[in-house]
Amino acid sequence: MATTTTTDGRNGEGEQKRREKGGFKTMPFILGNDICDRFATAGFGANLITYLTQQLHLPLVEASNLLTNFGGTSSLTTILGALAADSFAGRFWTIIAGSVFYQLGMLGLVVSALLPSLRPSPCSAPPGGPACQRASGLQLTVLYLSLLCTAFGAGGLRPCVVMFGTDQFDHELGEQQQKKVTAEAAKVVAERKRRYFNLYFFMMGVAALLALTVVVYIQDNVGWGWGFGIPAIAMFVSIVVFVIGYPLYVMLKPGGSPFTRLAQVAAAAFKKRNVVVPEDTGMLYQDKELDVLISTNGRLLHTNQLTFLDRAAIVTPGDISVSGQPDLWRLSTVHRVEELKSIVRMLPIWSAGIMLATIESHNGTFIIIQAGSMDRHITRHFEIPPATMSIFGTAAFLVSLALYDRAFVPLARRVTGLHSGITYFQRMGIGLAIHILGVATAALVETKRRDAAADHGLLDNPAAVIPLSVFWLVPQFAVHGIAGAFSSVGHMEFLYDQAPESMRSTAAALFWLASSFGNYLGTVLVTVVQRTTRARGNDWLQDNINRGRIDNYYWLVTCLMVLNLGYYLICFRFYTMKPLEMADEQDDHVGEYELSTLQKNDTGAGGVV
Template identity: 55%
Template structure:
């Protein structure tokens, strides 16, 4: 028996590690080429091919982005409760593949698009049937992304044992290089794929990322024997509800003065605390009542709806404590969402020539975002972390909360700069008599937009990776798929907030003369800079809110378990505060 346990442990140790990264990163590249390959330039497809008004097209795009970022909650639940991360990623990738095939078909078949515009006649907007086919394709893609996104980053981090000090450092480096790999694939999508779409047509422009997605699925499945695969530990949401129900049932009990008397059951919690046990904290004390043993409770065979262990109570506390930090990311996502909508429309109206013959596709302006993000990740990992480590003594240089806060501040500067650039663009239009010619190219270089795109990229390198680190580290072990889902959920909330904000501004900024901050037909007559500055003001108050939340935050108290060989195989001994 002892020999068998040792053998199983050795097999587990041989699995995972750096050897699995090519397969995992390869799958990430294919997914990003597929999703970003059409979403970045989708505003052009909706307005140019389906002839949707700009505001409707912008809201369609942000709604799709919001839905795509909302579905990870479903994917995370399936992964943590039933299927495990490997199979959830595989099935979700196939769903995404089907969505991409449908989108490619919609771009190839003329019957799925309205006829091309003729002369000065009004363009015919896509009918309900054509839009329905598009929406089904987008829904399949969103469902596929929903299963993929929350699992791939956690699955990659699973390949390293956080109880091993050497591998724990590698785990945090993984988040940087995972995001670097993702950014590099987005950069290719924003340049090569967008160029194909604008010059070779949307059929080829969608077929290429569809094929890339197929290759990535094959590569990911091929690496199956090498992966370190953790078994699902049951529905984490059910446990959270059970703790809430137990605390409510015992709400009339007095407060617990001695935490050592609260219910503990390491055997019951073994499957959900492999990496360590959560210990009691003094925050949210109401929930402690769920772990109070009364005369009606049987500690040997507890009813989870009446009695919860301290570990399970602390799981719920950890999720609740993450809430305010999660909410702070919404406004930053709202600000970044404008890059693929109104910033893109600004670029379309400006001089995009790079040499006498070549024009930069409007959607490729996000290359500045991705390039600056990639450069910042390298700088952060190679320069910033070693330098700050000497000052703070922290392995990561600064805490992930500090990293997120820096990103929030840079994002605010990006939105502020965007407002001033819009004023400069409209001044150039007025100087050349083009204010009333919304479709005319304004003789002002598109590179005026580069600073705001670059600042958004720098902000993303700090904020997004900081959020991924935060959610993965602070989420309960049994909710490691749910943790990245919270990251994507903030993106969903930010996208829907953008839709709501644009809708409200478009409605209530309308003047009696027909003027509007966000006109559908002529951006030169609008007040887009007011929208940017409104978002800047929201970001300022959000930054103050975040600083308060970060200072008040209580880190997850984890008691690590160390391994030693015994006659029975492996025994968990020793404690260390994480």
């Protein structure tokens, strides 16, 4: 009797401690870390094209390709971060490790900016010209090593930060499900997570807005030592703030390498490629105890797509040992098979985000150079730095996010009857369409800028200021900002909701992996366009942008974006939502219901059925 009482007391104490963790009370620490982190990364990267061309004297296309390659590598390393977080380290420690690497990279850039020996001699001639001595091999090596450290740091931060925030709400769903509460509880948690996603992106925008004004101004008018030093200090503060909140965090245990499980399913299915799949799916292998750590919010149910993979769940002689343990390279549970199916089904819609990253990769290169050639005076004695023009895109993004929940969702709810107003599929599609308008606007404005240069005889004087206000660039920044409030948030929501529970960090990594491929695609596109047009004697992308035809490049990207939107709509038409088991409302048993069609039209329950 005493033993039972003691056990109950300990269980009650543990339950009380779990309730004290997580929720919105952790947001000041997580978002505080994110704000400082975003301030640091935005201040570090927004004006880097200017540093490369004016301080290191790299040609425009080389500097642009260096930045897009760096952006691609930073996003590609997210796979390593996601693997570490989901396999053994957990998201908290992966964030800490990533922050340290990023800090080291930023300190390397600070040293590079402060020591004259790590930069070529100043030059007043146009960047990339024969009169300017470009950075030496040693100077570029220091730059590359610093960028590589920040790339590895980004790999630990990007797939984990936003998902660590959602972990603070996921435990509420787990508690509700243990009490046999229905999918209504899941809808409440999903609504909190949707608000969190909007709040997260909003706060990141505020931090970027601050960096694009304060840090960029310091870089252009005070010096690059302070310009890189302030973001480095902000990164250090972000680490401290994040660590302070340690006692309040819900930290989910890693469920093992998701990539190993995916490989096991593929291997088992291949080994049994000649085995006939049974018509009764109930004969496929299930093991709740085996899947307990990777299905705390419910197991994935069987779907009728990609049935070849179902062979991995067919029990054949030799699959299960005498002790009852399955050989996971020969036999997988239905839940594990459906994990792989979910990832494969997501890939087509995920890939539509690659073109978004391609166009965004050039917002920090070509447009900044264009802004530098225009009249940037706000008053007679004050000029706005070229990189600060990005604040108009960030401001439009912030305003759009604020109005989305307060104005757009209530209006859309009246029309659609959906609690979320529109689904994340529709949100992403709207964003893709608006991005097309943004690129088309950029092409029209560049035509006007180039015509102004021709009218004033400045085509062969790239260093001259064209008498055309830089604020002609504001519309394209604003349109891209509005589009991002739809496409970026919708893309992240889709990946988070449709990814298997144990692969949430991997889902975030997919978001950044699309950015990686988009940046690399941007490099390929710029290189191909330059070589092709140069061979024809009309180089679109040359150091003298007044003689170049960046407007034609923008029109090419506009056409590609139209094709990308059509591709996305086709992928959406054939997409099947993941089905997830939930507790039945009336009974204690688990009800298995497939509501894929309903969920495709209303994601308010977060994809839970």
